[in-house]
Amino acid sequence: MNPEGLKYHTDHSWVKIEGKKAVVGITDYAQGELGDIVYIEMPEKDAVVSGNQEIGELESTKTTSPILAPVSGKVIEINEELKDSPELINKDPYGKGWILKIEMSNPKEIDQLMDAKGYEAFVKEGEK
Amino acid sequence: MSSRRRIAIIGAGPGGYVAALRGAQLGAKVAVIEDREVGGTCLNRGCIPSKAMISCVEVLEKVKKGEEFGINISGEVSPDLSRIIDRKNKIVGTLVRGIHSLFKSWGVELIEGMGSLTDRHQIKVVTKAGEEKVIEADSIILATGSRPAKIPIFPFDGKRVMTSDDVLDMRDLPSTLLIVGGGVIGCEFASIYSGLGVDVTIVELLPRILATEDEEIGSLLERELKKRNVKIITGIKVDKVQMSNDKDQMSKLNVTLSDGRVIASDRILVSIGRELCSDGLNLDKVGVAIGKRGEVLVNEWMETNIPGIFAIGDLVGGMLLAHKASAEGKVAVANCIDGEEAMNYNIVPAGIFTLPEIGTVGLKESEAKEKGIGIKVGRFNFRGLGKAHAMGEISGMVKVISDEKTKKVVGVHIIGPHATDLIHEAAVAMKIGATYDQIADTIHAHPTLSEAVMEAMEDTGGISIHTPKKS
Numbered sequence: 001m002n003p004e005g006l007k008y009h010t011d012h013s014w015v016k017i018e019g020k021k022a023v024v025g026i027t028d029y030a031q032g033e034l035g036d037i038v039y040i041e042m043p044e045k046d047a048v049v050s051g052n053q054e055i056g057e058l059e060s061t062k063t064t065s066p067i068l069a070p071v072s073g074k075v076i077e078i079n080e081e082l083k084d085s086p087e088l089i090n091k092d093p094y095g096k097g098w099i100l101k102i103e104m105s106n107p108k109e110i111d112q113l114m115d116a117k118g119y120e121a122f123v124k125e126g127e128k
Numbered sequence: 129m130s131s132r133r134r135i136a137i138i139g140a141g142p143g144g145y146v147a148a149l150r151g152a153q154l155g156a157k158v159a160v161i162e163d164r165e166v167g168g169t170c171l172n173r174g175c176i177p178s179k180a181m182i183s184c185v186e187v188l189e190k191v192k193k194g195e196e197f198g199i200n201i202s203g204e205v206s207p208d209l210s211r212i213i214d215r216k217n218k219i220v221g222t223l224v225r226g227i228h229s230l231f232k233s234w235g236v237e238l239i240e241g242m243g244s245l246t247d248r249h250q251i252k253v254v255t256k257a258g259e260e261k262v263i264e265a266d267s268i269i270l271a272t273g274s275r276p277a278k279i280p281i282f283p284f285d286g287k288r289v290m291t292s293d294d295v296l297d298m299r300d301l302p303s304t305l306l307i308v309g310g311g312v313i314g315c316e317f318a319s320i321y322s323g324l325g326v327d328v329t330i331v332e333l334l335p336r337i338l339a340t341e342d343e344e345i346g347s348l349l350e351r352e353l354k355k356r357n358v359k360i361i362t363g364i365k366v367d368k369v370q371m372s373n374d375k376d377q378m379s380k381l382n383v384t385l386s387d388g389r390v391i392a393s394d395r396i397l398v399s400i401g402r403e404l405c406s407d408g409l410n411l412d413k414v415g416v417a418i419g420k421r422g423e424v425l426v427n428e429w430m431e432t433n434i435p436g437i438f439a440i441g442d443l444v445g446g447m448l449l450a451h452k453a454s455a456e457g458k459v460a461v462a463n464c465i466d467g468e469e470a471m472n473y474n475i476v477p478a479g480i481f482t483l484p485e486i487g488t489v490g491l492k493e494s495e496a497k498e499k500g501i502g503i504k505v506g507r508f509n510f511r512g513l514g515k516a517h518a519m520g521e522i523s524g525m526v527k528v529i530s531d532e533k534t535k536k537v538v539g540v541h542i543i544g545p546h547a548t549d550l551i552h553e554a555a556v557a558m559k560i561g562a563t564y565d566q567i568a569d570t571i572h573a574h575p576t577l578s579e580a581v582m583e584a585m586e587d588t589g590g591i592s593i594h595t596p597k598k599s
Contacts, residue, residue, distance in 0.1 A: 038522075039355055057351070061511060061522060 002027060003094055007110055008119035009070035011052075014094065015113060022071050022110075025098045026058070026089060029123050035062040037086045042067075042100060047075045049102065051109050056099075058089070069102065071109045077101040132157040135464050136251050136263050138243040138409065139271030141168020142450035143441030145227055147269050147457030152234035154465050159263055160236060161243035161253050166227045168273055169442075170450040172220055177296045178316055180216040182481050185323030189483070196520060207324045210299040239263065244410040248434055267436050267464035270409060270416075270424055271457065274402040274442035282308070282369055282398050288381060289369065289396045292317070301326055302394035306383055308366055309400040310337030312480050315349065317397055319482040322356045329359040329391060331383075333400075336362055341480070342492040342541045344527060349482055349543060352523055356483070361385070369396065404443055421445055428470040430460035438464060452476055477555040479548030484524050487551030490539030490558055493529055502532040506564060506588030508580045510544040512595060515575040521545040526584035528554075528564060535563035537585075546577055553581055564588040 006014040012030035016023040031037065039059040049055050049069040056067040078100045082088060089097035104110075114122060133156040137144045140162035151158040165172050184207065194201040231238050241255035243263075251268065253261040276291035278284055286294040292313055305321050307314045310332030322328045330337060330353070337353075337360060338346035350360055368384040372392065380392045404422040411418060417425045417433045423445030430438045438460040441453030452473070459469045477489035496503045511522035524544020530537050540554035557567050568585035572578045586592040 041351060041354070059523075061517070063509070063511065 002029075002116040002119055004116050006094070007070075007113035007115065008122075009068070009113055010122065011068040011070070012123075013068070013070045015070050015110070016098075017110060020104055020107065021076065022073070022102045022104050023098050024070055024100050024102060025093055026067075027119070028093050031090045031093045031097070034058060034060040034065060034090075036060055037089045040067075040082050040086050040089070040099070042078045042082070043075050045075055045078060048105075049073065049075060051106075051112075067099070070113060071102055071104050072106050073102040073104040075100055076103045133267065133465050134265045135159070135267050135269065135461065136161065136243075136265035137269040137271055138251065139168065139273055139441070139443075140166040140227070140238070141271060141273050141441060141453065142170045143273070143443075143453030143457045144168070144269065144271035145231075145457075146454040147271065147440065147461040148236045149230055149234055150458045151461040151464065152236050154462065156461070156465055158236045159239055159265070160231070161239045161241060161251065161263070163240065163242040163256075165224055166231070166238065167220075167224050169275075170453075171223055171227075173293045173296060175450055176220055176223060177216045178320065179481055180219050181212060181296075181320050182316070182323075182483070184212045184215070185320055185483065189323060193520065207301070209301050209324065212324075213297065213299055216296070242408065244408060245414045245416070245437075246410070248414055248436055267438065269430075269457070269460050269464065270432075270437065270439040270443055271441050271453070272405040272409060272443050273453075274404050274448060276399070277401045277403045278398070279400070281366060282396065283371075284398070288371075288394070289398065292397070292399055295397050298395070303327060304329070304380075304393045304395070306331065306381075306391060306393035306396045308396060308398045310334075310360065310362065311340065311399065311401070312338065313399040314397070315353070315482050316480065317399065318353055318358050319356070322353070322358045323483060327357070329361065329393070331364055331366060331385065331391075332360070332362045333365045334362065338480070338486075341486065341488060342527065342539075343494065344525075345486055345488070345541045345543050348524065349484075349486065352484060352543075353482070364389075402442065402448055404445060406443060419445065429463045429468065430456050430471060431463065436464075446473070447476060447478070449476065449478055475555050475559045477551045479551070481548065484521065484544050485547040487542045487547035487549070488540070489551050489555045490537070491529060492539060492541070493527075496529050496538055501538065503538070504530050504532045504535075504564075504588050506530070506584045506586070506592070508584035508587055508592055508595065510577070510580055512583065512592075513575075513577065513580050515577055515579070516545065518575065519545060526550075526580045528581075528584045528588055530564045530588055535565060536561055537564055537567065540581070540584075542581075544577070544580070550577055550581060553578060 012027045037060045041057040043055045051072045054066045055069045058065045135151045135156045135158045137160045140160045148158045148160045241253040243251045243253045246252045251263040304327045307330045310330040365386045370382045372380045372382050383391045406422045424439035440456035442448045459471045462469045480486040506528040508526045510516040510524045516522045527541045529539040564585040572582040583592040
């Protein structure tokens, strides 16, 4: 279900730690709730972001939804493929649908994120 | 000797020509003086030409999206700007002839030449041939409009560095276009040229584009422009413009911004505002008072400080809108005859013909708050509407601002398909003092875009049917 090796934010984003880098995307649950994604507004490369700050927006056929930064740091890479193919987020949310990479300024923030089991429970609670 | 009131009008734009026709309808003897073409800026260099062009872009966008609609298009689909301009000119020509024919029909005399005041009841006209004519009138209406503002930093040449007047004759699509000024005109042209495949950048001095509009609407338009690859730079001004190569007439321009960045662009369109045309009228001679911006000062009856001399349209400042000029023209001319009509600016809808369109009437959210009005806001996204999905145009929303005590609607802002038409439901409702409940309770046919207005009204009370429960 939710990949084990990842950490999860309450805003339904996942984080994959690669040393000082955090690869960020949204979860399968999130993409399902959003529906067909038609556009994603992402921050610029080199933008400095803080944890929980609104850094972009997802637009689907159903709704629009802000993207919150799960951790603080500098945006070092954005997934350019999403500009022409935002549906990659729906099709492969943990793989090709990755959104951006942040160079973390405060790696301790990872501790505040949930693990796969915690996130699963969190989603179940929300659905009650 | 005729006992009909003689009215002379300088300017045959939407203010002047409408005043002329109404004056004739009311039985006056009307003469209109115009030194360019009838229809003024609106018909020749503004509203109509730009709308003709955006319509071409809409066709192009739809055809390019053919696949999505199950339509097979084979071969290259591309715009031919020269033919787009030809079409625009043909439409303008038809409408100009239409006004000439209306003048003939109602017996309005058109005098071609440049008019200026020589006396309270006298106008001197210099024709193109250099002849001078003197027109006597019982009342005079000044309707000379406005022109694009030019500031010295920009080396205007009408070809590489252009105003909105010049760009409407541009027949070759540049690769890049820098638009200075992200107001209504700048954004409309950004929609047109990005739609035609040009790499467009907008540079705006204020912190956001469309600063005159409601913030949420401006921000939605910004996103839609970015989706069309328009780059938007705000809070920055242009410091310097240099030709990158003196020898090559059509080489790129290097534009230095106030933050030090240099942007190279094939063309620049400067749309930073408009100047009012009060300078050529000889107003000092007769003592007509003007304000700081060069606007002719008038009272609510559209009369200047000189009895018998009226002024209307862009010339008097305020909202630079053709329909405001026309409404003022009708008021002014009635007052020239025997009326005592006062101009009312409470409900003036406006349309912005970007992609998607914007229609607005009444107060912005920030304006209502500044006035100390306690408000309730209702919203509805077009993507919640079946018709919008069927049309394939789901971007946009309806935003309704109502007085929380009286429940009367004080402002409506729409961005999305047909917004410039949809806004009129709101204008009529506001004119008769309707509450959001009353509009919500009015049955709106399904499936139509107007349902979004009904749902936004319902949302004001928290009960929009097609909006999920808010947590």
